[in-house]
Amino acid sequence: MIVAEDINMKYRQVLKEIVALKNISLEVKEGEIFGLIGPDGAGKSTLFRILTTLLLPTGGKATVGGYDVINQYREVRNIVGYMPGKFSLYQDLSVEENLRFFASVFDTTIQANYDQVKDIYEQLAPFKNRKAGALSGGMKQKLGLCCALIHKPRVLFLDEPTTGVDPISRKEFWDVLKRLSKDGISVFVSTPYMDEARLCDRIGLIFHGGLLDVDTPNRLIGKHDKKLVAFRARDMYRLLKDIRKTPGVYSCFTFGDSLHTTFEENDFPVEEFTLSLKEAGYADVEWRDIKTGIEDYFMMLTNDISDGTGY
């Protein structure tokens, strides 16, 4: 449903050129949920805008549903639903007015496509007369999804649809995405939440405009072949700096309330190292072996590029 071949994007500014995408190639199948994962500024929104025909790439070729995103942009627009990163509905229109407006843009009606949006629309129904701007974050995103679905698209593009949304609404949102994918709709979604990344069928890891790897969540995690240890102490910032400069440490980054650390050799003497940290003044330092997550694999890949800091 989506094929991108060697997509490049450079933004030209007066004095410099910003390389936003470098040789992006990927494919997304019918009914597949494909997640694009990467930090702010990695190029995610740029790729969304190119694939939804809103931006011309400076190089490469892409098709959506078999249609070329440049030469057949009208056909592409008819078969895609797009939810941009920022809430882009009319804040002063009610829930129902927004939906009716989006339906009319595609020359259809809410009734004609009711089966497609029924699940979400029923959750919105109690608020149908409320102005979109007065909805909660989770409800706004559900309305955005409803509007993106109203013309029965075959491909959904969702740019960080659940950022800032509470965990229960996030779960409900993903339940809807799973149902849509079962109906054959392809979903191309970006998210900063690693628990959501695991819900995707496949993931593309993007960093500094380049795709580092594409695979299923489990296979990506399986590629992390380094011993992983979490350290904790009261003075985390000093500990981070000290661990990073220890010979034999491959990478160390903050994750939640601990420091995820890998080593050049998997037989690194963690016990002895912890003792030396205690002697160096970290009386309360603790360590434990931990299971690898997608973010650990991501950090391992970016480590060489980013010199151990992940950024």
Ligand SMILES: Nc1ncnc2c1ncn2[C@@H]1O[C@H](COP(=O)(O)OP(=O)(O)OP(=O)(O)O)[C@@H](O)[C@H]1O
């Ligand atoms: N219109 C523009 N003009 C110049 N540079 C831009 C423009 N849009 C994006 N960029 C730059 O291109 C790079 C990729 O930005 P992009 O917004 O695609 O990343 P992102 O992964 O979506 O991050 P975020 O989630 O912060 O938007 C960044 O360096 C950004 O500053």
